[in-house]
Amino acid sequence: MEAVTDSTWTAEVLASEMPVLVDxxxxxxGxxxxxxxxxEALAEEWAGRVRVxxxxxxxxxxVARDYGILSAPTLTLFRGGEPxxxxxxxxxxxxxxxxxxxxL
Incomplete structure (x- = not known):
């Protein structure tokens, strides 16, 4: 499972042609x-269908602020750049x- 950052967010998540599940x-x-x-298991099972x-x-x-993330963990599925x-x-x-x- 790869990490994304504030600086890679747009390219890695919003511009992705494949749906992206963000943890x-x-x-x-804990x-x-x-x-x-x-x-990690879902990333393997959904390989080629969804990026995790x-x-x-x-x-x-x-990014956390922009999407109103108040609790961890929060999982959001993005498709076409939209949650x-x-x-x-x-x-x-x-x-x-x-x-x-x-x-999906």
Missing amino acids: FWADWC PCHRLRPTL VSLDIDANPN VRTVVGAQPKSRLVAQLEPA
């Missing part, structure tokens, strides 16, 4: 660390797939 996380966030293996990236909200406050689905909090893989798959 807004923070190093101090649930974020527990969710990481699930997101992470953005550290403490190191990249501009189409957001899931807040760490959840089991089956629940994440059920919430995100229809928006």
